[in-house]
Amino acid sequence: MMEMRNCPKCKRVFNYISSPICPDCEKEEELVFDSVVDYVKNNPESNLAKVSQETGVSAKKLLRYVKEGRLEISKGMHGEIRCEKCGAPILKGRYCDTCVIAVNQQIDEMFETKKQDTIKMHVMDRIKHRN
Secondary structure (H helix, E strand, O other): OOEEEEOOOOOOEEEEOOOOOOHHHHHHHHHHHHHHHHHHHHOOOOOHHHHHHHHOOOHHHHHHHHHOOOOOOOHHHOOOEEOOOOOOEEOOOOOOHHHHHHHHHHHHHHHHHHHHHHHHHHHHHHHHHHO
16 A cells, blocks of 8 residues: 655645655656756856856755755865765765765675674574584
């Protein structure tokens, strides 16, 4: 059975699949995003304030697009957003490449350790049942 939710933008009830907003509002959001993309393509050196002013899209929403990896800050604007872990300037997303690599390594090590622990448990469990 589908989960029903109220759209936080228009308050209508919709079948929730993955987007937190209804399909109609999602289409509207995509049109807004497309207008931002068109403006940035035609004005690649514009800063965040200028893009916001010219498109009517809030700076907060523009930063959300950057953090989602949908938009990238131009190299001339380097430093407007920072890595949430170390504070280094970044062009897109939430974390710098160095922190992404470090976190991925930590996750890999954690799963490797867990995998080794699981194997040991199974082996010891089998030995106990043999006696």
